[in-house]
Amino acid sequence: MKVSIIGSGYVGSVSAACFADLGHEVICIDIDEEKVKQINAGIAPIWEEGLDELMEKYTQKTLIATSDYDYAVQNSDASFICVGTPSGDDGSIDLSIVKAASASLGKAIAKKDSYHVVVVKSTVVPETTEKVVLPIVEEYSGKKAGKDFGIAMNPEFLREGKAVYDFMHPDKIVVGAIDERSGFVVSELYRKLDCEITHTNPRTAEMIKYVNNSFLATKISFANEIGNICKQLDIDTYEVMDAVGTDFRIERQFLNCGAGFGGSCFPKDVKAIIGKANMIGYAPQLLESVVDVNDRQPLKMIELLQEKIGDLKNKRIAVLGLAFKNDTDDIRESRSIPVIAELLRLDADITAYDPMAEESMKKLFPAVAYCKTAAQALQEADGCLIMTEWGEFRELDKEFNSMANRVVIDGRHLIKPERLSVEIDYEGICW
Template sequence: MKVSIIGSGYVGSVSAACFAELGHEVICIDIDEKKVEMINSGRAPIWEEGLDELLEKYSQKTLIATPDYDYAVQNSDASFICVGTPSGKDGSIDLSIVKAASASLGKAIAKKDHYHVVVVKSTVVPETTEKVVLPIVEENSGKKAGKDFGIVMNPEFLREGKAVYDFMNPDKIVVGAIDERSGFVVSELYRGLNCKVTHTNPRTAEMIKYVNNSFLATKISFANEVGNICKQLGIDTYEVMDAVGTDFRIERRFLNCGAGFGGSCFPKDVKAIIGKANEIDYKPQLLESVVDVNDRQPLKMVELLQGKLGELKNKRIAVLGLAFKNDTDDIRESRSIPVITELLRQGTDIAAYDPMAEESMKKVFHDITYCKTSSEALEEAEGCLIMTEWDEFRKLDKEFGLMAGKVVIDGRKMIDPKKLSMEIDYEGICW
């Protein structure tokens, strides 16, 4: 089949490359000329494992990029909206980019004689597809949904760093269509994957995405709350969760406690569903608590550091890990950001290191020292905060000998002080 993908960010570029891998012809639509140029030259506009290889394999063959909506719509059967949905100042979802894409798509569909399917893959709150996207496309196309064009909500469930793998090996595919015809078209796109398709309506598909992410976020905040209690009682929270996780109703994954969750999905999605709940006059107390626990958790790193070093002003502190998780350069909602903000407020001299996210973090903090290695960051530091689960941090040992104070606060359970060749003043955030 022939598909067009609106937006060449994280979801769009991965979807485009993977649809090409499934044998479809793909046209990427993006107003950013640099992204268009990169895709057409076989280079990924973001870092994602395996993405460069797929783009290099299919670029200028069955995958091209263009800023021209008319060309893309005329030469495809379905268009996927894969643009960003950032949080507004109050935490509610900002649909401005989705609305703009829907309007442009509608104008292009107006010039097309044949049936076209509009697929919303951007994460949007329930009722958005039917009450926002659909009327905008109808207004700008002069055509009728369900008759002249189809509307489908098809949420993504991709982990950053493993998105290509997750797309090609899904545990669920959800297709929320307004009619049988459009649902069939989208389902056919995934025919090459070994996964059952769940058919539903658009608002249910939208809700499935939010419930999925909100539940995982809840597990993390629950684990952190329990971890904080266990630490005060001298209990190994990981031992507790290992046992609790053997219960098939609970499952072990996402029960590791630490400095909290970040990224482009969990924080934004939980806040968005809270905003939607407030809109219908329901107070989601549990979800609000999930956010509150996550907001407080990283600052415990600074509190533990103060407990070891006292006043932090003018002290050199190494911050290891800037990305919100390992295997990505994404710093969105990284737990390092509130930690660095608080350290700067206290007048700390920060030496930061991350194997991939330095350039991204420079856009947020200009006045801290960025180092090229862990050793450089640790040299003469009086304290160290480990914020991201990079595998190389697990191997640190003699590098701690470069420190002046040897105080290590671990936010991700990366270090086993008993296995080190030297003594350090070690403290885990929840253990």
């Protein structure tokens, strides 16, 4: 089949490359001409494991990029909206980019004689596809949804850093369409994947995405709440969760406690569904607590550090890990951000290291001393905060020797002090 992808961020780039790998002809649409040139040169606009190889393999063969909506729509059967939906100040999602993409699609569909399916893949709150995207496309195309063109919602469930793998090995595919024809077109794109497709309506598909992420976020905040209690009682919370996780009704995944969750999905999605609930007159107290626990959790790292070394003014503090998780350069909602902000407020001197996310964090905190290795960041440090679960941090040992004061606060359960050849003053955030 022929498909066009609007937006070349994480979801759009991965979807484009993976659809090409499934044998479809793909046209990427982006208003950023630099991204268009980059994709047409076979270079992925973002970092994702395995994405560069796919882009290089299919670019200028079955995958091209353009800024021309008319060309893309005329030469495809379906268009996927994969643009950003950032959070507003009140937590609600900003649909301005989705609306702009819908209008551009509508104008292009107006010039097309054959049936075309508009697919929303951006994460949007329930009713957005039917009450925002559909009427905009109808307005600008002058055509009728369900008759002249189709509308569907096809949420993504991709982990950053493992998005290519997740796309090609899904545990679920959800297609929420307004009619059978639209649902069939979208389903056919995934025919080569060994996964049952859940067929539903658009608002249910939208809700499935939010419930999926909100539940995982809830498990993390629950684990952190229990971890905070266990620490006060001198109980190993990981031992507790290992036992609890054997219950098939609960499972072990996402029960690791630590400095909290971040990224482009969990924080934004939980806040968005809270905003939607408030809009319809329901107060989602559990979800509000999930966000509250997550907001407070990283600052416990600072509290533990202060208990160890006192006033942080002019103290040299090494922050290891800047990305919101390992295997990505994404710092969106990283738990390192509030930690660094608080350290700066307390007039600490900060050295920081991350294998991939340094350049992104520099834009937020240019005054921080960024290092090329963890060892460099640790030199003469009065304290160390481990914020991201990078595998290389598990291997740290003699590097701690260079610290002026070997105090290590671990936010990700990476360091095993008993295995080190160096004696450190170690404290886990919840253990």
